[in-house]
Amino acid sequence: MSFLKPKTHIEQGDIVILYLSVNSMHAIEAVPTIVNKKGETIAHIFQTPYGSLKVQSIIGVEYGSRVELSKGYAHVLQPNPELWTQTLPHRTQIIYTPDISMILHQLEVRPGAVVVESGTGSGSLSHYFLRALKPTGHLHTFDFHEARADQARDEFKRHGLADFVTVYHRDVCNLGFTSELDGVADAVFLDLPAPDLAVPHAFKALKLSGGRFCSFSPCIEQSQRCINVLTKLGFNEICSMEVLQQESVIKTRSFPVIDLEFLKAPKSSEPNANDDSKTKEPKELKKYLTSSNPQVLPGHTGFLTFATLPPNVPKA
C-alpha cells in the first residue's frame, strides 16, 4: 500500500525499496513469510551481495533507515514511480523517467484528469499517471496480452491504487477503447506497434472540449503514419521529439605536471643536485573535480509525438 501517499513507517504488505547502491536496488514486499515452490510457508529472507535480510525485521522501521545485512547494510526507501521503474519486474520494454516526465507534462495530467493508456505493459508509466491524477482522476489502461493485464491489475491493488485505475484486456487497435469511454478522456497515450490504427479510437475517447494526445514509438515510420492520421482527423499542435537524459560521472582526477624547464640548463652546470634530485622529487600532481559522460549513453528510447485535439471538432 506504499504507493498511495507519503508515509513514514514500513507497514506489513508495503513494497519497500532496498537500496544497496546506485546500481543495486530491489523492490521487496514487507511480509514476514512467503510460500516456496513446494507450497511450504517459510520465513521471507531476501538475499543480497552484502548478505541476507530477514524481511520481518524491517516491518515497523522508519523509511530512510539503515538496516543491517549479514555482511553489510542497506537503506529502506519508500517506493515511488521513479524507484519503481528501476526495480519493477520487466514484462515488456518500459519507458523511463525522462520520457515519462515529458509525457505527463505534455498531456497536462494533474489531479482530476481522466487518462486512457494503451498498452499497460509493465505498468511503469501507469504508476506515474496514477501519482499525477489521484485522488480525483482516473486511469483507463489497456493491454492485449491477458496475463500482463491481470498482473498489472493485481499490482495496482497491492500498491493501494486500485480505486484510481481500471485495467482492460483488449485489442484496442481492432476493437477501440469501449464505447463507455467515448468522450471521457482528457488525454490519451499510445505505446503500440501500429499507433496509427488506434488514433481514430483515441479521437473518439477524447472529450468534445478537446484534449491532448501522445504516441511513443521506437521507429520513425510509426510516428510518420501516426501523424498522417492525426492530421486527417483534425488534431493540431502536432510535434515530435526525443528526450535523452545524460548522467554526469563526477570524480576527482589527478594529473602529473611535468617539468621541462630544467632541460634548458646543461646538466654539467649543476653537477651534484641535478638528476637524482629530479627523479626523487615527488611528482607534482594537480587535482580537479571533474565530470564526464559515462562511456555508453542511451542513444535512443523512442520518438514522442504529441498533438492537441481542439475543442468542438465534430466526431461524425
Add this chain to the structure above:
Amino acid sequence: MSFLKPKTHIEQGDIVILYLSVNSMHAIEAVPTIVNKKGETIAHIFQTPYGSLKVQSIIGVEYGSRVELSKGYAHVLQPNPELWTQTLPHRTQIIYTPDISMILHQLEVRPGAVVVESGTGSGSLSHYFLRALKPTGHLHTFDFHEARADQARDEFKRHGLADFVTVYHRDVCNLGFTSELDGVADAVFLDLPAPDLAVPHAFKALKLSGGRFCSFSPCIEQSQRCINVLTKLGFNEICSMEVLQQESVIKTRSFPVIDLEFLKAPKSSEPNANDDSKTKEPKELKKYLTSSNPQVLPGHTGFLTFATLPPNVPKA
C-alpha cells in the same frame, strides 16, 4: 594561390583571412586595386566594423601578423579549408567541418586518392577533398548548375588548386559521371536531393578493386532510398550516422554565498554589531571557471550514409 601549401608571407593574389574576432572573419583577395561597378580601377579598401584596411598594405606581410585598421586592428591568417568554410561566399547550403571530417575519414581520402563529388555547391567540401588528396590524387566534381560550376572552376584556379581538380557541369542523376570515369574512383560522395538516382552511377565510377561511398542528406527518407539501392547493388558495411559538434562557452562566473546562520541567533543578543555590519559587509562571492553550451546548438545538419563497394563485384 594561398591554398596550395603552408606559406609564410602574403603574396599578391593570395586569399587572406582577415580575422577580427571569433564571429567576424573575412576572406579578402590581396590585390592592391579592384574594378568598381562603374568599371573604374580603384584602390582596394576593405571596410570592417573597426575601420578600413588598405589591402595593398598587407602584401608582403607575414601571415599571423597584426594589421592596423583605422579604428582598431585585425590579424591576417593564411586560409585553409576550415577558415574558408566560415568565410566563403555561400552559393548553396554548405557542409561544415565536423561532417566533412567524418566524410574524409570514412572515405579514406589520402594523397593519391581519386574522388568523385556531386554536387560541387559552394565548394566547401571540395577544398577539403583537395587538401587531403593533393599533390598526387584528383577530384572530379560535378554540379548541375552551370553558374556554380563555372564559379567553382574559377575559384580553384585562383586558389592554386586547378591541377588537382576537374569541374563538370552535368546532371549526374540522369547522365551519370561520364564513361571516362568508369572504374577510376577510390571514393564517391553525393550531396543530391535524390541520391538514390545517382548510386548506380557511383557504383560504375568506383574501382573494380572496390571503394568507399558516402551520401549526405538532410532527410531520413533520402537515406532510406539510398540504402535500398546500395543494398541491391551489393554494397556492404552500410552505416548511417549524424555528427553534431557542440561548442563550450567558457567563462568565469561568480555566485553570492548567503549567510543564513546568523538567523539562528536573536538579534537583540548582539545589539550593536549586528544588522548594519551584515549589510555593509561585502557580499561573499565564489568564483568558478565554468563551461556551458551556447543557448542554441546545431540540432541537425544531415544524415551521413557510408558504404563499401567490396572488391570484384561484377559491374554487369
Add this chain to the structure above:
Amino acid sequence: MAIIQLGDYIVIQRQKYTKLQKFGSLDATATLGKEHLELKSLLDQPYGSTFKMCVKESKAGKRGAQRQHSLELCTENELRSIRDVLNISSSGADNRDISDNGEAQSLKSSDIEQMREECNESSKIIEKLVENSKTFHNRTEYSQDKYLLKKEKKYFEFVQIRQPTIRLMADIFHRQDPDKIMGIRVDTLSQIISYSGISGFGNYLLYESGTNGLLPAAMLNSMGAGTEATLVHMHPGNVPQKQALLALKLPFEQQQRCISVNLYSVLREFYQGDKPEATKSSGDEEKVEAVTETEVTAEEQSEGFEPSSKKVKLESPNSNKAHQRWQVENKRAAALMNEKFDSLVMAAKEHPSSILQALLPLVKPSRPVVIFGTCKELLQEIYMDLKTTGKVTNLHLTSNWMRTYQILPNRTHPEVNMSGNSGYLLTGYTLK
C-alpha cells in the same frame, strides 16, 4: 469551455507564436510585433475561440507601419489552408534555373504596404505576391511551400485565445527569455515535477530565486484542486514572483495552499519564533512587505539578500499594530517546517550550499531532493559534499538532450536548431 473574463491572463496565439497577456481592462491592447490588438471583444467568449484581426488604422513607425486592429470572432470555416485557396499547380522539378537576384518580385514594397492596409485577408495578399513573382512557378513544390509559409507567417490575420496552462507558459517563457525562468527548459521542468514526487498528497518545500512563478505554479498544478497537499514557497525577495501562478487562475482553496515566504524571515521565525523574545515582533521582521496578489514582474524581486531593515522601517511605521499577512504566512510555514516536508526543490541563483544546509534538515527521511542549477560546477561540488556526509543517497547529476523533429512526407529530419541548455538536476533521497 471556460469563458474569457476581465482580469484573466490569456494566451494569444498567432500561428506558432504565443504570448501571455493580462486582459486587465476593456481598453487593454496586446502587441504582436507591429500589430496592436484591441482585446475588448474577447470578453465572455469561450477560450479556444479564434478571432480575425481587422485593421483599424495604420501609423508610420520607425521600422515600418504600426497597425491597430480590432478583433472579430470568426468561424472554423474561415480558417483554411492558404494552399487550397491559391490552388497552385505548376511547379518545377528543382531549382537549377533560379538565380536569386532580388528582382523576382515585381511589386514594390510600397505597393505591398498599401495592399495590406486595404485588405484584411492574408490569402489575397499572398495571391497577389505569387501573381507578381517571376520565379514562383519555376520553383519546386518544396520551395513554393517554403515561400508560402514565409508569406503566410507575415500576413496571417487570425489569432486564437487560449487559457494559460503550465505547458503553454513554459513554452512562452522559455522562448521569450529563458533567463527570467533561470533557463528551466520544458524537459527539465517536467523532470523536476517527477523527481520531487509532487502530487495530491504531502507537504512540499520549494526555494527559488525567480522563475516568474513558473516553478511554484507547476508544483501547485501537480498538487491539484481539492487535495490536501501544501507547498511552502521560499524566495529571497520582498515579494514572490507569481505571474504564472496567477495566470493559472486556480481555485482559492488551492491558491491558499501555496505559502510564499521570504527565506530569511521565515527561517528567523522558525529558529526563534516560539521563544519568548522582546524584540521579536518589532525590528527586522517588518521589512518584508505583505504578499500581494497583483501582478509581479521579475524586476520587483530583489537580488537574493535580506533587505536592510532601515528603509522599510521608514516605509511601514505602523507595522507593529497587527499581524500582517506575511506574519501569518511565516507562522503557517514554520508550523509545516516543524512537521518536516515530503520533498525539497531548489532553484537558486545564489550559491546553493548554505541554502541547502538550512533546508535539508527540514525534509523527512526517504524523501526526494531535487536541486536545479545552471552551473554544473556548483552542483558537482554539492554532489561531492552530499556524498561525503551521507545524508542523501542515490545521487544523480543529469542534464538532457532534447530534439524536436520535422515529420513531413519525404522531408523528415530533426529540427536544424536545438536548445543547447537544459540546465542540470542533482537528485537524491534523504536518509534517516
Add this chain to the structure above:
Amino acid sequence: MAIIQLGDYIVIQRQKYTKLQKFGSLDATATLGKEHLELKSLLDQPYGSTFKMCVKESKAGKRGAQRQHSLELCTENELRSIRDVLNISSSGADNRDISDNGEAQSLKSSDIEQMREECNESSKIIEKLVENSKTFHNRTEYSQDKYLLKKEKKYFEFVQIRQPTIRLMADIFHRQDPDKIMGIRVDTLSQIISYSGISGFGNYLLYESGTNGLLPAAMLNSMGAGTEATLVHMHPGNVPQKQALLALKLPFEQQQRCISVNLYSVLREFYQGDKPEATKSSGDEEKVEAVTETEVTAEEQSEGFEPSSKKVKLESPNSNKAHQRWQVENKRAAALMNEKFDSLVMAAKEHPSSILQALLPLVKPSRPVVIFGTCKELLQEIYMDLKTTGKVTNLHLTSNWMRTYQILPNRTHPEVNMSGNSGYLLTGYTLK
C-alpha cells in the same frame, strides 16, 4: 589487390566483429572468442578474401568448448543469406501468444554442441534449431529475423581478411579498449586531422602520450606517400607506441618521414644540442633506447617521466661509441624544431600546460594548434591561459555528439546505445 604476406598486420572480420592481428609466422593463430584460427592458409592470398572456418578439433574449456579451425578460401557463392536458405514463410502477426518460459527449444545444449562439431555450416545448425523451436513459427517476422541474426552471429563460419586502414583500426581500438587510445573517438580523430591541417605539404609536430600509434599513423596517412611532409612525433616514454603505424605497412620513404623522439631528450638536444658542451653525448641521453620497429604494446610505454639515467647507463655501457639511431632522430627533429612547424597536435595524459608552453614556441605564426583531452576542466584552464596571453586566437573548445542509425524498412531509428565520450578538442591559430 595487395597480397597477404608474412609479417603483415591483418584485420580479421567475422560479421561485424573485427580484430587486428599480426600474421607473424606460419603457425600463428588468431583467437575469436572460443574459436582459434590457424592463419597459414592466408599466405599469398589477396586481401579482401573470405575464408571458411573448418573445425579441426574441439577441447573442453572452462566456459564451453574451445575449437581449433583451419581456414579454407571460399567463393562468393558460398556467402548467401541465411534467410534464403531456410526459406521461412509462416510468421505470426504479433507476439501476444508467446510466453517465454525457456522451454521453447527442444534440443538440449549438448545436442547443439555435438552438432556444432560435426557440422561446419552455420546455416544447417540454424535450420535444426528452427526445426526444433516450438515458438519460432508463431513469432512475428521481425522477431524471427532477430532470432536468426542472433543465431547466425553465434554460428557464422566465415571470416574475411582485410588490409588495415586508419578507419578499420580506429574502430577496432575504440571498441576493444578506448583507454588505450586515450578515448579518441572516430569523429574526434577525423577532426584532429582536419583542424591540424595535415596534408602532403608541411612539417608537423605531434606530442602524444600513448594511442597505440593511432595518432601518428593517422597523421602519416594524411601526409601521404611520395610527398614532402614530415612529422616529428614526440612521446614521453623510452619507445614510441607504433602498432597502428606498423600495421599500415607504409612505404619506407614515408615511414622515414615520421621522426619519433622522446620529449625530454629532444628538448635537451634542441636547447643545448648546438652548444659545445663536454658532457653532452655522455650521461643522460643514452637512457633512451633506439627506436625499434618491432611490435610495441601500450604497456611498454612509461608513465610520462624521464627515465632515470642510472639504470640505462648500466644497460648500455658502450653507448658513447657511435651515434645511435635515437641520436640521429633527435638531431633531425631538432633541425625541424629550429625551422618551426606548420601545426601542433597534442594528446597528453599529463597536465598539458607545461608541454604546451615548451612546444608552442616551435610553431610558425598563422598555424593551427589542436589539443585533445579527456578532461574538459584542464582544457578550460588552457583556454583561459591562451586567451589571456593572446598567443593563440580563434579559440574553440568543442566535443561531439555522434549517433548511428538503424535504417531498415519500417524499423528506422537511432541506435539504442551511443558512445558517451568523444573527448574534447581545443583548437586555435598561432599569432606572430
